[in-house]
Amino acid sequence: MSRTFLGMPATAPRGVGHLRGDEPFPAAARRGLADPQLRRNLGHATTTIRAKSGAVIRELPDWEQLRAAGSAIKADVLARLPELLEQLEAAVTAAGGTVHWAADAVAANRIVTDLVAATGSDRVIKVKSMATQEIGLNEALEAAGITAVETDLAELIVQLGEDRPSHILVPAIHRNRAEIREIFLRAMPGVDPGLTDDPAALAAAARRYLRQTFLTTPVAVSGANFAVAETGTLAVVESEGNGRMCVTLPETLITVMGVEKVVPTWRDLEVFLQLLPRASTGERMNPYTSMWTGVTPGDGPQAFHLVLLDNGRSAVLADEVGRQALHCIRCSACLNVCPVYERAGGHAYGSVYPGPIGAVLSPQLTGVADNASLPYASTLCGACYDACPVKINIPELLVHLRDRAPHPRAEAAAMAAAAYVMDRPALYAAAQRGARLSRLAGRRGRGLPPPLSGWTIGRDLPQPPPRTFREWWARR
Amino acid sequence: MVGTPVNGRDEVLARLRAARGAAPAAPAEVPRAYRPAGAAADVDLLVRRLTDYRATVHRCDADAAAQPADAVARVVDAVLGGRRVVVPPGLPAGWLPGTVDAVTDDGLTAGQIAAVDGVVTAAAVAVAETGTVVLDGAPDQGRRIITLLPDVHVCVLRADQVVAGVPDAVARLDPRRPLTWISGPSATSDIELDRVEGVHGPRNLHVVLLPPAPRG
Numbered sequence: 001m002s003r004t005f006l007g008m009p010a011t012a013p014r015g016v017g018h019l020r021g022d023e024p025f026p027a028a029a030r031r032g033l034a035d036p037q038l039r040r041n042l043g044h045a046t047t048t049i050r051a052k053s054g055a056v057i058r059e060l061p062d063w064e065q066l067r068a069a070g071s072a073i074k075a076d077v078l079a080r081l082p083e084l085l086e087q088l089e090a091a092v093t094a095a096g097g098t099v100h101w102a103a104d105a106v107a108a109n110r111i112v113t114d115l116v117a118a119t120g121s122d123r124v125i126k127v128k129s130m131a132t133q134e135i136g137l138n139e140a141l142e143a144a145g146i147t148a149v150e151t152d153l154a155e156l157i158v159q160l161g162e163d164r165p166s167h168i169l170v171p172a173i174h175r176n177r178a179e180i181r182e183i184f185l186r187a188m189p190g191v192d193p194g195l196t197d198d199p200a201a202l203a204a205a206a207r208r209y210l211r212q213t214f215l216t217t218p219v220a221v222s223g224a225n226f227a228v229a230e231t232g233t234l235a236v237v238e239s240e241g242n243g244r245m246c247v248t249l250p251e252t253l254i255t256v257m258g259v260e261k262v263v264p265t266w267r268d269l270e271v272f273l274q275l276l277p278r279a280s281t282g283e284r285m286n287p288y289t290s291m292w293t294g295v296t297p298g299d300g301p302q303a304f305h306l307v308l309l310d311n312g313r314s315a316v317l318a319d320e321v322g323r324q325a326l327h328c329i330r331c332s333a334c335l336n337v338c339p340v341y342e343r344a345g346g347h348a349y350g351s352v353y354p355g356p357i358g359a360v361l362s363p364q365l366t367g368v369a370d371n372a373s374l375p376y377a378s379t380l381c382g383a384c385y386d387a388c389p390v391k392i393n394i395p396e397l398l399v400h401l402r403d404r405a406p407h408p409r410a411e412a413a414a415m416a417a418a419a420y421v422m423d424r425p426a427l428y429a430a431a432q433r434g435a436r437l438s439r440l441a442g443r444r445g446r447g448l449p450p451p452l453s454g455w456t457i458g459r460d461l462p463q464p465p466p467r468t469f470r471e472w473w474a475r476r
Numbered sequence: 477m478v479g480t481p482v483n484g485r486d487e488v489l490a491r492l493r494a495a496r497g498a499a500p501a502a503p504a505e506v507p508r509a510y511r512p513a514g515a516a517a518d519v520d521l522l523v524r525r526l527t528d529y530r531a532t533v534h535r536c537d538a539d540a541a542a543q544p545a546d547a548v549a550r551v552v553d554a555v556l557g558g559r560r561v562v563v564p565p566g567l568p569a570g571w572l573p574g575t576v577d578a579v580t581d582d583g584l585t586a587g588q589i590a591a592v593d594g595v596v597t598a599a600a601v602a603v604a605e606t607g608t609v610v611l612d613g614a615p616d617q618g619r620r621i622i623t624l625l626p627d628v629h630v631c632v633l634r635a636d637q638v639v640a641g642v643p644d645a646v647a648r649l650d651p652r653r654p655l656t657w658i659s660g661p662s663a664t665s666d667i668e669l670d671r672v673e674g675v676h677g678p679r680n681l682h683v684v685l686l687p688p689a690p691r692g
Contacts, residue, residue, distance in 0.1 A: 007490030045669040052669075065510040076504035082492045083500050095652070101484035103491070111484075153675060154666035170666055177667055199667040203675045210676065215586050231651040241624065241662040241677025248620045249586055259492065264503065266651045270643040271510070273657075281665050284525065285606035285642075288677060289657035290620075296654045298583070299619040314491035 010104070011367040012312035017105040017136040019312070019366050021350015024373035032345035041176045042345055046336045052282025053333065059284070060274070069271045071391040074327035077262060078317060084229040084262045085308060091232025095294020097304040102256075104311045109140035111307055112221060112254055116146050119252050121219045127236065127246040128152035129223025130168060130330055131256045131309055133352040134365075137221065148221070149213055151242035153206050160187035166346030166354060168332040169280055174345055177202065203240075210242070220246035220301070224257040225329065226272060227306070230265045233293045234306070237276060237286045247290045253301035258309050260326040272329060275389040280331035312365030321400045325361045327390040332357075334384035334394060340377055349374060356384035360397040368404045375401035414452060435464040513643040518604050519685065522638055525607025529660030530673050531681040541687040545570030548632050551684045552576060552596055555630055559593040562622050566615025571596060571632065581622050589621055594628035595678075600655075601648050602633050602683075605641045607660065609633065609683060612653040620654055629678040631658075635688040 012019050021028060032038055057063050077084060089099040102108035112132075116124055124141065126132065126148050138148040150159045157172035158165050161183040165171030172180065181197040188209055195205055222243065226235040234255055236243045247253055263269065277286045295304050317323050335341045335355030346354035351362035351371065359378055363371035375398050384394040421427045447456035523533050540547035545568060552561075553573035560577045562584065572578050579592065598616035602609045609631055611617045623629050639645050649655060662677030673679065 007487065007494060009491050009495040041668070049665075049669045062510040065507070068507050069510055072504060072506045076501075076506065079496070079501040079504065081496060082489050085489070085492070101488045103484055103487045107484055151676070152666070153664050157666070170669055172666060173669065180667060199670060199672040200674060202667060203664055203672050207675055211590070214676070215590060228651065233651040239662070240664045240666075240675035242675070244620065244624050244656065245676055248624055259488070267643075267646060268506075270513075270646040271508075273646070274510075274642050281671075283529075283659070283671075285603070285608045285657065285659040287529075287659050287661070287663045289655075291651065291655040291657075293652050293654075296613065299613055299654055300621075308488065310488045310491060314488070314495040316495075317492060318495035318497075320497075 009314035009318040010310075010312070011315045011370075012365045013104050013106060014366075014370070016109070016140075017134055017311070018352045019134060019362050020370050023350070025344075025348055025350070025377040026373060028350060029344035029348040029377070032348045033343060035345075037176075038174050038345050039343060041174055042342055044176075045170065045173050046342050049282055049336045053279060053336070054282075056278045056282055056284050060278070063278075066271055066274050067389055067391050070275050070329075070389060071327060073263060073268050073271060074390050075324075076264060077260065078323055078326055080264070081259060081262070081317065084264055085259055087229040088227055088232060088262050089308075091229065092294055092304075092306050093232075095232045097232070097294040097306055100305060100307045102307055102309045102311070105135035108135050108256060108307055108309050108311065109137055112137060112256065113140055113144045113146065115252070115254050115305055116141065116219050116221075117144065119219050121146070121217065123147045123149065123213075123217050124219045124221050124254075125149050125151050125213060125217045125246050125250065126155075126220065127222045127238065127243040128155050128171070129221070129256060130352060131223045131258050132221060133165065135256070135309065135311060137256070149210075149217070151210055151214070151246060152238075153203060153240055153242075156206055156210070157183055160184065164347055165352065167335060168330050168353065168355070168357075170332075174347070214242075214245040214249055218250050219252045219254065220250040221254045221256065222246050224255050224261055225276065226269060227257060227262045228264075228266050228269065229262050231293055233266065233291050235269065235289060235291045237273075237289045239281065239287045241288055244288050244290055247292060248300050250301055252303040252305070254305045254307065256307045256309055258311075259313050276329055276331055279333040279387070279389040315367070316361070316364040319364065322360070322364050322397060324392050325357065325364055325397060327392050328357050328361065329390060331389055333387040333389060337383040337387045338378075339381065339383070340379060344377070349377065356394045356398075357392070360392075360394055360401060363401055363405070368401055369406055372405045375405055410452065429468075429470060432464075432468045432470070436466070436468075511641060511643070513639075513641070513647045515640040515644075517638040517640045517644075519635060519638050522602060522604035522607060523685070525604065526660070526683055529607050529663075531607070531660050531683055534682060534684045536684065536686050538687050541689065544686045544689075547686065548684055549573040551682065552630055555682050556594040556596075556628060560591075561594045561596055562589055562592045562626060563596050564616060564618025564622060566618075567596060568598070568616060581618050584622075586621060586625065590625040592626050594630060595622050595626045596630045596632070597623055598632050599637060601645050602638045603640075603642055603645045604638055608645070609658045610645055610649060611656045611658065612649060613655075614653075620656055623656065623658075624677060627678055628680040628682070629658075630682045630684060632684040632686065634686045
């Protein structure tokens, strides 16, 4: 491994984890668009969540002030990230935990695998975590002979269905209740063959199936929603109680956390605990939030390991415009309001981070060249910016990343030629007259010839006006 | 060029320092124009919020202030009478009726706790605006595991433990203690983004609301 760029910001390595798709967004999206069941499921789910979230946000008279505070706290975090992480490390260590640092997915997977192996267990229980999905931890554990059991209901549906997650919050959003029932009947050991597709019955089936696993597995792996530098406190927000099981029952708890999840002070949680549930599940508060600081003698895991993950985040931080993508608290509000996500579905984005935030985060974590189509997976309508509880200006980032994405040489040549012409009034007037000739030639609505034909695949070429503004002006 | 091998810590910190660029900034002044802690708590609002999230609220009348333990015992009898319950070691005397088969958690195994029907605890603080009860592992609340495995949780709140909003609760709580914020019974939105109560945590949450303690 090259050490040439030691200590310089680095993107996430290839060949490990789930940040890169197999094909560009337009090709992948076409499959989602052709699946009417997927579109019905997504349309139903996103409509439901938008209504719920909007209702509980309207209850708060100070939502905009909370957003402003959340955004300012995250900007402060990024300005002081190395120092806050050192403070967090000291606080966690003082409370009896152990802190590990992982430069990338490979290092993080090795650290976690070694920690699990040291306990002697060949099984871990997991609470839903974007970071461990990002680094492909389950695959790494499996390669080491360790079974990772996903305990979140939606993750369980995805795992039993041998499927891929398609939403940050609800990874099985693309499945409806009838499909979930079929997956359970097919793949859940010991399931009642009379299982109905009533959501309560499906949830009860998961409860029965996982209960013994919770009680007998000595190691858990979690992510973290927040980590407080000042106190060393970790927080996991959830709904089902599987998170509480994971952070309470096992002897060993391993938490994998992206470095940007740190917040400076305990008090800062008063902001994020108001923003996250209302933007995310549309609840005033999610059913369960667990907070722990290191190890509590006699209560919960007696060994606690915190793995701090870079995996491309330093490269995002290095871009002064792009770094605001690291404000993200993974609420998924931007997915739920996005017209493109609602139609194409999460799988089309290739990465574990789908939707608008994925379109700006994934290309930055991997380097834009490896996810070059994602900054274009948007209409720039701006709904995501309005919905974001920490005010990430996603449209601005999309345009910024489009500028950084590789462009075909022909396009660059055409743009250079256009710039040359527009700089010279006589040439420009001649070009406009020339464009009008194409009108006479009857090319209205037709595509441009190659190599510019890509631009007119999805739109008509505007019809040149019979008289230009300059001509009109000259005759006045 | 081959650099000297470094550990992950030095590598990550060096990368982040290089990425951040300029020298470390002083802590920024965060605009906190949102509603601060300190507003009066609305107990009626708490009751509505808890009920909205499918918790069952048992509100004791003012007469119960003189004998709060009796009021609690009556609720526990109604909810868990004739069944087995686990209780934390510091549960106030008199909260349990004679009709329950109670076992005190003195280091019970997970299997023993999973085998009981219910749990009775106090709480640390409750947030009216969100319908949230917070446990902090004090002796009258016990280890986190005892409120997790049994299917029925009876949680007793004193009126003076109710605060208006999230900032009030954060200010009251001690982050060094293990904290569990509970808003209704276990639930999931994972099937078609519709909330369904009852997955892994207790499927039944009963909140007993005691009147303010008499002065003196």
